[in-house]
Amino acid sequence: MGQSVQQPRGRTKVRPLSPSEGGGWVRVLSIVALAAIWELAIWAFEPNHLPHLSKVAEAFWELATTPGPWSCHRDTNLFWEIISQSGLGCNLGFTLFRAGAGFFSAMIIGSVIGILLGRFRSLDRFFDGWIVLGLNLPALVVGILCYVWFGLSEFALILALAINKVPLVAVMVREGAASIQPELIHVAKAFRLSWFQTLRKVYLPQLYPYFMASARAGLALIWKIVLVLEFIGQSQGVGFQFQIFFSNFEIEKVLAYTFSFIAVVMLIETFIMRPMDRKATRWRM
Amino acid sequence: MFLEVDVAEKKFPSVEGGEFVALSGLKFSVSKGQFTCLVGPSGTGKTTLLNILSGLDTKYQGSVSIDGKTPKAALPLGYMFQSPRLMPWLTVLENVSIVANEEARSEGRPEKLLEEMDLGDFMQTYPNRLSGGMQRRAALARAFVNQPPMLLLDEPFISLDTPVADRLRHLLLDLCQAHNATVVFVTHDLREAVQLGDRILFMSPSPGRVVLDKPVELARPRVSEGEEMETFRSQLLKDHPDILAGLDKEEAAIVPAHQ
Numbered sequence: 001m002g003q004s005v006q007q008p009r010g011r012t013k014v015r016p017l018s019p020s021e022g023g024g025w026v027r028v029l030s031i032v033a034l035a036a037i038w039e040l041a042i043w044a045f046e047p048n049h050l051p052h053l054s055k056v057a058e059a060f061w062e063l064a065t066t067p068g069p070w071s072c073h074r075d076t077n078l079f080w081e082i083i084s085q086s087g088l089g090c091n092l093g094f095t096l097f098r099a100g101a102g103f104f105s106a107m108i109i110g111s112v113i114g115i116l117l118g119r120f121r122s123l124d125r126f127f128d129g130w131i132v133l134g135l136n137l138p139a140l141v142v143g144i145l146c147y148v149w150f151g152l153s154e155f156a157l158i159l160a161l162a163i164n165k166v167p168l169v170a171v172m173v174r175e176g177a178a179s180i181q182p183e184l185i186h187v188a189k190a191f192r193l194s195w196f197q198t199l200r201k202v203y204l205p206q207l208y209p210y211f212m213a214s215a216r217a218g219l220a221l222i223w224k225i226v227l228v229l230e231f232i233g234q235s236q237g238v239g240f241q242f243q244i245f246f247s248n249f250e251i252e253k254v255l256a257y258t259f260s261f262i263a264v265v266m267l268i269e270t271f272i273m274r275p276m277d278r279k280a281t282r283w284r285m
Numbered sequence: 286m287f288l289e290v291d292v293a294e295k296k297f298p299s300v301e302g303g304e305f306v307a308l309s310g311l312k313f314s315v316s317k318g319q320f321t322c323l324v325g326p327s328g329t330g331k332t333t334l335l336n337i338l339s340g341l342d343t344k345y346q347g348s349v350s351i352d353g354k355t356p357k358a359a360l361p362l363g364y365m366f367q368s369p370r371l372m373p374w375l376t377v378l379e380n381v382s383i384v385a386n387e388e389a390r391s392e393g394r395p396e397k398l399l400e401e402m403d404l405g406d407f408m409q410t411y412p413n414r415l416s417g418g419m420q421r422r423a424a425l426a427r428a429f430v431n432q433p434p435m436l437l438l439d440e441p442f443i444s445l446d447t448p449v450a451d452r453l454r455h456l457l458l459d460l461c462q463a464h465n466a467t468v469v470f471v472t473h474d475l476r477e478a479v480q481l482g483d484r485i486l487f488m489s490p491s492p493g494r495v496v497l498d499k500p501v502e503l504a505r506p507r508v509s510e511g512e513e514m515e516t517f518r519s520q521l522l523k524d525h526p527d528i529l530a531g532l533d534k535e536e537a538a539i540v541p542a543h544q
Contacts, residue, residue, distance in 0.1 A: 186336075187364075187372075191427075193384065197383065201372065
């Protein structure tokens with residue numbers, strides 16, 4: 001009997017270059033090019049509020065090594081500990097905690113709602129208007145209302161983040177739940193798999209691409225909203241720092257915080273999101 | 286009898302808004318260990334019947350009993366669907382192991398069965414890397430892993446190359462004989478039914494019911510397209526030309542069982 005092994009079927013994807021193929025160098029080169037364009041723009045136009053990158057780096061160093069007002073100070077020479085106890089580290093920590101809490105609450109609530117709407121058409125019909133309303137509610141309005149109703153608290157901020165993201169997650173997961181293959185559910189039923197096995201091994205893997213898409217879209221949304229909400233109603237966090245630097249016209253510090261924030265987001269993408277994605281979709285390779 | 290089927294009526298909502306009767310007056314029984322082939326043209330309700338027997342479909346009028354129990358209460362059966370229906374995100378071994386019970390797992394039956402199916406080197410492979418024949422072998426291993434008392438097979442070897450299909454038929458017969466499994470095998474290929482079955486039930490076009498119940502009293506092993514089998518088949522077609530004509534509803538007369 002022939003043991004012909006097929007080439008994988010599916011979508012044609014543009015494969016990213018691996019580090020051995022020069023993918024890493026291309027990325028470094030691209031960042032260097034961006035920095036060069038930045039410096040060239042300063043040299044050509046001499047703008048008042050676009051600092052040299054060296055000034056931004058100096059500001060970063062200052063922020064990263066000056067202890068913050070909320071950190072518990074310890075005598076240490078370890079670079080990581082100095083950073084984490086600094087104003088920058090503490091503020092990033094506050095913002096990440098809030099973003100994380102809002103993100104996970106919204107993912108759990110949104111996924112449950114999405115699965116229910118995808119499975120039960122009558123529920124979907126009834127709540128569709130609510131979802132559309134939620135999607136179109138301006139993030140700032142939700143934030144203001146939460147602060148007014150619940151005070152300038154952590155809870156109000158996290159609630160506002162979750163409310164902003166839940167409809168997006170629900171809509172994406174609903175699409176996934178509606179496109180579940182009944183044939184595979186029949187297999188689970190015919191072989192009398194338990195509901196937990198059916199959920200874990202048959203149902204959720206089909207929803208996985210939708211979870212990932214909603215997680216990525218939601219994360220991008222939450223990063224932006226959390227800063228706005230901290231800007232208008234908190235006394236710690238990256239958004240709050242932006243408010244102070246904005247008042248004092250400290251552009252170097254604004255950019256130092258911005259780059260640190262982007263670096264954290266990129267680290268999350270590189271070390272959490274991508275490995276998760278690779279692991280769960282390796283069967284498609 | 287191990288399996289008793291008495292489906293008075295099975296309806297589906299039709300596209301026009303009315304009702305479509307898929308099965309009507311379908312009655313037969315199967316003894317333990319018997320290999321029964323269900324033959325009929327497309328749309329006679331064969332798959333619907335298998336869904337009823339497996340407990341997937343419970344909305345019908347009538348009764349079905351497997352070893353004295355309703356299909357839902359009966360032990361899990363082995364079901365091989367028309368397409369392999371393997372979970373694409375699970376490896377071949379995981380696809381078989383996921384349905385395996387405690388006993389089967391402790392005996393290492395998923396691995397043994399896959400070895401028997403010549404899939405030993407592909408246990409950690411994902412289904413999208415396998416050919417159609419290999420996927421069907423994996424599906425057969427999954428259907429058999431718990432050594433179920435009854436096996437339901439829905440045109441499992443359709444659209445396979447003749448040598449591959451022949452090899453799979455032999456594998457199936459070996460497994461069924463070794464474990465005395467009762468089999469309901471759906472096909473629209475009369476040759477395949479004669480090669481495999483202890484008995485062939487011919488179904489009428491919609492609404493499906495049994496119009497001919499024919500035992501196959503040929504010695505085993507039966508060689509595909511062998512002289513004895515071909516004679517049996519030709520005689521069958523000669524005696525019942527209506528079968529060849531697709532068991533036309535108006536023309537087909539109900540032939541008494543075991544005529």
